Amino acid sequence: MxxxxxxxxxxxxxxxxxxDISHIFLVGCGGSLSIMHxxxxxxxxxxxxxxCDVYNADEFVCRDPxxxxxxxxxxxxxxxxxxxxxxxxxxxxxxxxxxxxxxTLDPSSPLAKSVNLAVPYESSYATGIPIDAAKSNYxxxxxxxxxxxxxxEGAKLISPLSESLKHLQTVIDQAxxxxxxxxxAYAPLFARQRTIYTLASGAAFGAAxxxxxxxxxxxxxxxxxxxxxxxxxxxxxEVVDKSACFIVLDGLDETRRLTARARAFLLKFGAPExxxxxxxxxxxxxxxxxxxRPYLAPLALFDVLWRxxxxxxxxxxxxxxxxxxYMKKIANY
Amino acid sequence: MxxxxxxxxxxxxxxxxxxDISHIFLVGCGGSLSIMHxxxxxxxxxxxxxxCDVYNADEFVCRDPxxxxxxxxxxxxxxxxxxxxxxxxxxxxxxxxxxxxxxTLDPSSPLAKSVNLAVPYESSYATGIPIDAAKSNYxxxxxxxxxxxxxxEGAKLISPLSESLKHLQTVIDQAxxxxxxxxxAYAPLFARQRTIYTLASGAAFGAAxxxxxxxxxxxxxxxxxxxxxxxxxxxxxEVVDKSACFIVLDGLDETRRLTARARAFLLKFGAPExxxxxxxxxxxxxxxxxxxRPYLAPLALFDVLWRxxxxxxxxxxxxxxxxxxYMKKIANY
Numbered sequence: 001m002x003x004x005x006x007x008x009x010x011x012x013x014x015x016x017x018x019x020d021i022s023h024i025f026l027v028g029c030g031g032s033l034s035i036m037h038x039x040x041x042x043x044x045x046x047x048x049x050x051x052c053d054v055y056n057a058d059e060f061v062c063r064d065p066x067x068x069x070x071x072x073x074x075x076x077x078x079x080x081x082x083x084x085x086x087x088x089x090x091x092x093x094x095x096x097x098x099x100x101x102x103x104t105l106d107p108s109s110p111l112a113k114s115v116n117l118a119v120p121y122e123s124s125y126a127t128g129i130p131i132d133a134a135k136s137n138y139x140x141x142x143x144x145x146x147x148x149x150x151x152x153e154g155a156k157l158i159s160p161l162s163e164s165l166k167h168l169q170t171v172i173d174q175a176x177x178x179x180x181x182x183x184x185a186y187a188p189l190f191a192r193q194r195t196i197y198t199l200a201s202g203a204a205f206g207a208a209x210x211x212x213x214x215x216x217x218x219x220x221x222x223x224x225x226x227x228x229x230x231x232x233x234x235x236x237x238e239v240v241d242k243s244a245c246f247i248v249l250d251g252l253d254e255t256r257r258l259t260a261r262a263r264a265f266l267l268k269f270g271a272p273e274x275x276x277x278x279x280x281x282x283x284x285x286x287x288x289x290x291x292x293r294p295y296l297a298p299l300a301l302f303d304v305l306w307r308x309x310x311x312x313x314x315x316x317x318x319x320x321x322x323x324x325x326y327m328k329k330i331a332n333y
Numbered sequence: 334m335x336x337x338x339x340x341x342x343x344x345x346x347x348x349x350x351x352x353d354i355s356h357i358f359l360v361g362c363g364g365s366l367s368i369m370h371x372x373x374x375x376x377x378x379x380x381x382x383x384x385c386d387v388y389n390a391d392e393f394v395c396r397d398p399x400x401x402x403x404x405x406x407x408x409x410x411x412x413x414x415x416x417x418x419x420x421x422x423x424x425x426x427x428x429x430x431x432x433x434x435x436x437t438l439d440p441s442s443p444l445a446k447s448v449n450l451a452v453p454y455e456s457s458y459a460t461g462i463p464i465d466a467a468k469s470n471y472x473x474x475x476x477x478x479x480x481x482x483x484x485x486e487g488a489k490l491i492s493p494l495s496e497s498l499k500h501l502q503t504v505i506d507q508a509x510x511x512x513x514x515x516x517x518a519y520a521p522l523f524a525r526q527r528t529i530y531t532l533a534s535g536a537a538f539g540a541a542x543x544x545x546x547x548x549x550x551x552x553x554x555x556x557x558x559x560x561x562x563x564x565x566x567x568x569x570x571e572v573v574d575k576s577a578c579f580i581v582l583d584g585l586d587e588t589r590r591l592t593a594r595a596r597a598f599l600l601k602f603g604a605p606e607x608x609x610x611x612x613x614x615x616x617x618x619x620x621x622x623x624x625x626r627p628y629l630a631p632l633a634l635f636d637v638l639w640r641x642x643x644x645x646x647x648x649x650x651x652x653x654x655x656x657x658x659y660m661k662k663i664a665n666y
Contacts, residue, residue, distance in 0.1 A: 023384065029563065029564065029566075029567045030564060030567025030568050031567070031568075033564070033567075041396065044386075044396055044398035044399065044400070045396070045397075045398070045399065046399065047399060047400075048399040048400060048402075051356065051384030051400065053377075056561055056563050056564050057563070058563040058588075058591055059534055059535065059561065059563060059588055059591065062534075062535065062586075062587040062588040062589075062590065062591065063374065063377055063378070063535060063587060063588060064378075064587065065377035065378070066377065066378065066379065066380060066381040067377070067380075067381060067384065069381075085563060194527075194528075195527075195528065195556045201392060201395075202392065202395065202396060213564065213567070213568035213569050214567070214568045217568050217569045217571055217572050218567075218568035218569070218571045219571070221571055221572050222572070223528045223556050223572060225557075225558030225559075225560070226558075227558070228389055228392065230362065230389050230390070230391040230392060230418060231362065231363060231366070231389050231546065233362075233660075233666065234362045234363025234364070234366075234546065234547070234551075235363050235364075235546035235547040235548075235550050235551035236546050236550045236551070237659055237660075237666075238550055238551045238552070238554055238657055238658060238659060238660065239550050239554050239555070239556060240659075253395075254395040254396060254397065255391075255392055255395040255396060256395075257395065258391055258392065258395065265666050269659070324571055325571060326570055326571060326573075326602070327570075327571065333566070333570075333598050
């Protein structure tokens, strides 16, 4: 399966071979935007030639950066391929002369038709049907970028990533098992909270962002937001007392000491039963190349949190997807 | 005063004349990071040559992007000039061969001594002593970038910005007057809230971010966070009911329709008395060049909110600067 995926990605990237690209814009909305933060981190760490911006799709269209032109590659993502802002962003980028690549579940969607190259992925979040995580938008994004960097800048990234992706689903399945008891213990107290913050840094920030806005706020109506682990100390930490509720995502990338510091503060000044720490260092990452663990860990952490949300949903008697009151429920907002 | 300021900025930028710069990193923490979002917006709109990233200082050091090298200009800001992360970021950037410019209140501070070029500014927020807003970090940042773009890319930006800055404080003083009755009306209800979100987009996002984390959370212990006006519709809007409390900053830049949409939603599904809208279009901007109004409006909106915070502080009997429990109160967190 990974091989087939790689072939699609390879085809997409090879089609860009003749383009002189100096800037990548990673564009989406909500959950589809959240994965782009890990992509940006990966590019920052591996590319000397490509500048990169991450933008909400409508912000991108209105902002219309001067650098958006023939030298730009715009990589967009929309689950349904029907997100109005993202389709508009693809059209706008093409009009500016940029090359566009669109990731979507649906190869016949408007987004797929709006871009130069469409790359499909799979998702279990919307359907509940299990997938191989190697086919997720998160993994496909990393594959696209790894191929781009190997072909254009000579980095040796495709082989270790492809090997790692063969083991990713197993790593995630084991993460669910190893975290299960902890989540069971934390769920009752978290279910009764009104506000839950998520805290992360580096490649894991997007996972914290997605869980805060697309799960806790969107599906469970908590007050929530993602807080960057060092920004925490420049304002947000003043809300911490024994009743404050935080989820800390400890990743494996170079920013790890930032979350370690915030975690220590939270465990000291907060109540440990209100501080749920998910540390990627506790997960069995067998089969994942050392160099790719920092980039793949956030997906495992998010997947674990996704199941945690279902426990909260049961306890709160607030259904997940079906419980939304505005999204896909009312028209023309 | 503006002339003197311009001379300092001019000197700083002229010193960079020989450098081949292709990337600007805008770096700080908390409030000093928040102003960078407007700088990034300004660069996106005006520079075809300079790529730009905005990073929390410690994220920047750990992430250590490959593009941080002799072709990079790193512009840092720290009010006291003593922020550990920001000083570390300056040293790290110089070690990587980048040229560093540091903005700080204190020309003898560690940050000022760590950078190639130190540029002073003034602030009334920390001291309570009124200043000319043309000397604020926000205005100095725009001046630095305008000089850089005019000298390097031939944009005609210095003269209209300098003229505008002569009138900025008057615009802000008038904004305080014209918003006063509204803030008096909203303060009692907002003072009783537990959670207040701020919502903005484009050049105004940083103002919403600063007010949420450095004022509402840090000084008044509200649960809060800034929400991007379009991201709002991809999750966060599900928390909106008649009890939800939002501050909407309507700026004047190209993203204005994003906040207009969110504002309409909030006024429809929320309770109007819980939705405080500050619209820059309602302010008297006489003297500000049309092209610079989008970039200067967020500072006026933030300054208005700063006074609103003091009304909340009085009603909550929670002092502003003195009421913090961790920041500058405990050591070694």
